[in-house]
Amino acid sequence: MSGNLMKRLFASTFLTCSLFAGASAALAGQAPLADTAKDIPISHHDRVYAAEQFSNTVSVVDPADNKLLGVIRLGDPQPRNLSPLYRGQVLVHGMGFAPDHKTLAVVAVGSNSISFIDTATNSVKHTTYLGRSPHEAFYTPDGKEVWVTIRGEDYVSVIDAATFEEKTRIKVPAGPGMQIFSPDGKYGYVCSSFNPETLVISVADHKVVGHIKQASPFCPNIAASPDGKQVWFTLKDIGKVQVFNARPPFDVIKTIDTGPITNHVNLVHNAKGTFAYVTIGGLNQVKVFNAKTFEQVATVPVGKLPHGLWPSGDGTRIYVGLENADALAAIDTLINKVVATIPVGQAPQAVNYVPGAVTSGDGMANLQPLGETDQAVQFVLHPVGDTDHQPTSVSLFDQGLTQVVQASVSGLEPKKDYVLALSNHADGSGALQAIAAFKANPVGAGIVNALGPIRQLVQGEEGVAKRYLVIASGTVGNIGKPVQVQAAD
Numbered sequence: 001m002s003g004n005l006m007k008r009l010f011a012s013t014f015l016t017c018s019l020f021a022g023a024s025a026a027l028a029g030q031a032p033l034a035d036t037a038k039d040i041p042i043s044h045h046d047r048v049y050a051a052e053q054f055s056n057t058v059s060v061v062d063p064a065d066n067k068l069l070g071v072i073r074l075g076d077p078q079p080r081n082l083s084p085l086y087r088g089q090v091l092v093h094g095m096g097f098a099p100d101h102k103t104l105a106v107v108a109v110g111s112n113s114i115s116f117i118d119t120a121t122n123s124v125k126h127t128t129y130l131g132r133s134p135h136e137a138f139y140t141p142d143g144k145e146v147w148v149t150i151r152g153e154d155y156v157s158v159i160d161a162a163t164f165e166e167k168t169r170i171k172v173p174a175g176p177g178m179q180i181f182s183p184d185g186k187y188g189y190v191c192s193s194f195n196p197e198t199l200v201i202s203v204a205d206h207k208v209v210g211h212i213k214q215a216s217p218f219c220p221n222i223a224a225s226p227d228g229k230q231v232w233f234t235l236k237d238i239g240k241v242q243v244f245n246a247r248p249p250f251d252v253i254k255t256i257d258t259g260p261i262t263n264h265v266n267l268v269h270n271a272k273g274t275f276a277y278v279t280i281g282g283l284n285q286v287k288v289f290n291a292k293t294f295e296q297v298a299t300v301p302v303g304k305l306p307h308g309l310w311p312s313g314d315g316t317r318i319y320v321g322l323e324n325a326d327a328l329a330a331i332d333t334l335i336n337k338v339v340a341t342i343p344v345g346q347a348p349q350a351v352n353y354v355p356g357a358v359t360s361g362d363g364m365a366n367l368q369p370l371g372e373t374d375q376a377v378q379f380v381l382h383p384v385g386d387t388d389h390q391p392t393s394v395s396l397f398d399q400g401l402t403q404v405v406q407a408s409v410s411g412l413e414p415k416k417d418y419v420l421a422l423s424n425h426a427d428g429s430g431a432l433q434a435i436a437a438f439k440a441n442p443v444g445a446g447i448v449n450a451l452g453p454i455r456q457l458v459q460g461e462e463g464v465a466k467r468y469l470v471i472a473s474g475t476v477g478n479i480g481k482p483v484q485v486q487a488a489d
Helices: 003-024 454-458
Strands: 047-052 057-062 067-073 092-097 103-108 113-118 123-129 134-139 145-150 155-160 166-171 176-181 187-192 197-202 207-213 222-224 230-235 240-245 252-257 262-270 273-280 285-290 296-301 306-311 317-322 327-332 337-343 348-354 376-383 392-399 402-409 417-423 432-439 446-452 468-475 478-486
Touching: 047 103, 047 306, 057 092, 067 337, 103 134, 103 145, 103 348, 113 134, 134 176, 145 176, 145 187, 155 176, 176 222, 187 222, 187 230, 222 262, 230 262, 240 262, 273 306, 273 317, 285 306, 296 337, 317 348, 327 348, 376 402, 376 468, 392 454, 402 417, 402 432, 402 454, 417 454, 417 478, 432 446, 432 468, 432 478, 454 468
Parallel strands: 092 134, 092 348, 262 306, 306 348
Antiparallel strands: 047 057, 047 092, 047 348, 057 067, 092 103, 103 113, 113 123, 134 145, 145 155, 155 166, 176 187, 187 197, 197 207, 222 230, 230 240, 240 252, 262 273, 273 285, 285 296, 306 317, 317 327, 327 337, 376 392, 376 478, 392 402, 402 446, 417 432, 417 468, 468 478
């Protein structure tokens, strides 16, 4: 065979393979598409995105080598974002991607916006402003609409994906938490964060066609199985997951006890079957359930306060945002172990894995370095007299001279009043200075936030006498004894 003929044959074969790869790159047998679609092996063309609410960034990771490439900066940290002339985004939180994998839709809760980002160039194509406190966004499977839950009000905003303008609103119970779609595009499933009811909506005409009772009012996250048979949703306040039939009569199939601060759920289809992965923030774990038998098959320790998660295009990995560790954990789903931990921005919330997000070039355009102000300091609080158990993690997200304080609290008495406070003594004795008051949820857990120069106090910086974080029973006006104290350095 001549050299020229071999070259022509090689070129023809390469072109055929490239076209096949390009065609399959629009499909993946993982959420949110059907399990009959082709899986896509992990490559440098893929991207993992994390939406980070305190640095107001979207971190961009190459999963082929689990490397942070940089961040898309949608806004500034405090105090710059407090100006009345501020134009950036605040509390970057929710995220979804287009079926063609060319656009990322990123929700900012504090500035009531959704930013549409070009995945090839990392640039914002358009920003649409919406109603009070939007939470999550996702494209319909045909790519024509983007549905955004307006959690601060009582509707789902339906955006025209071509014009980026709101075309209609779907009335729902107050506080819609998140929406996701059946793989065939027939139904939209909308859970609630304020009312104990999930709705099923016909995508074709935006009409409500089903009602599912939630075991509690607080659902932050929902996922549909790739086989189109099940929908799973989390109940953060009571530490449960519920599963219902994705088709009429939309009846509840199973309720599973999962653990304190049950955050997000997603489904993975791999060589071993279909599995639901659930982030349990209060335990710093991801729990894995067989989607057929509902049996728990694995527990994966991942790091502090796991939140959002999304599978790779071939289902061999799932990426988890660690809210109180400013990192992504990559889990190998065939062995259910963390194989990489990648630093990202402050307090990652939603996570998306987008196969084929970058089809040419290095995909580095418009990315910025993480930056010094995106760093955080972590502490652990343990029960008084019990140093073997550490149920509460605290992160101080640096915002310059001040920090956003976030405590992932667990191990308390359900529905009781508590105070996050500062003590002059390591054992929590003496007078306490309150930082934030809160009530433990029905499983004795919760997320507590405050703002101030706390790092300088708890680290004893610049001649300041060192203080210690504690959790005490009672209220600000009547603080009781400490029940959890800061772990020794």
